[in-house]
Amino acid sequence: MARILIGVMGPGESATVDENMTAYTLGQAIAQQGWGLLTGGRxxxxxxxxxxxxxASNGWVVGILPDADDTQMSAAVDIAIVTGMGQGRNVINVLSSHVVxxxxxxxxTLAEMALALKLGKPLILLNIHPEIAEMLSTLSTTPxxxxxxxxxxxxxxxxFLSQ
Structure with missing residues (x-):
């Protein structure tokens, strides 16, 4: 059986301090569950x-990079997938995740959320504006x-994983 990959999607350069702190804690928690983490890799x-x-919690990380090389890769990525696809790599991010x-x-991030809905992937909205969450919920036919x-x-x- 394939190992579980949890995709964490969020802003890059525009991420707030709070979003980064939450993402750090989320990455730790995912590793503590024994799941792999999938991100955009930058x-x-x-x-x-x-x-x-x-x-930091001895987890493993897959990074799906948008460029044709790994020059923007995070040092915390264990497995780099270099795509040369730009934002098109978002499809890989979503399809490769058991849960987004x-x-x-x-x-x-909004594009990745829409892809998760379109492609039938379970989606969790962590600290997302209520208006966005409501809109996505009305569009969703998946969890x-x-x-x-x-x-x-x-x-x-x-x-979601137990269903």
Missing amino acids: AVGVMAAASTGAQ IACGLGPG IAIASTVEAAIAQTQT
Whole structure:
């Protein structure tokens, strides 16, 4: 059986301090569950924070990089997938994740959330604006959950994985 990969999607350069702190804690919690972490792989924002958190808890990290090389890769990525696809790599991010957790909001994150809905992947919205969460919920025909803490996001991930 394939190992479990949890995708954490969130803003890069525009990530707030709070989003990065939450992503770090989320990365730690994912690693503590024995799951792998999948991110966009770059050394900025939520991607870097979640990856660093996972590594701090002896987890493993897959980074799906947008460029044709690994020059922007986070040092906390264990397995780099170099795509040369730019934002098109978001499809790989979503399809390769057993569950997608959105942590923060940016245009790329919104695209990944929409792809999760379109491709039927369970989606957890962690600290996402209520208006965005409501809109996505009305569009969803697949599992979607709203979490306000890392602990709630992990509990919901466990629920999705058991279904």
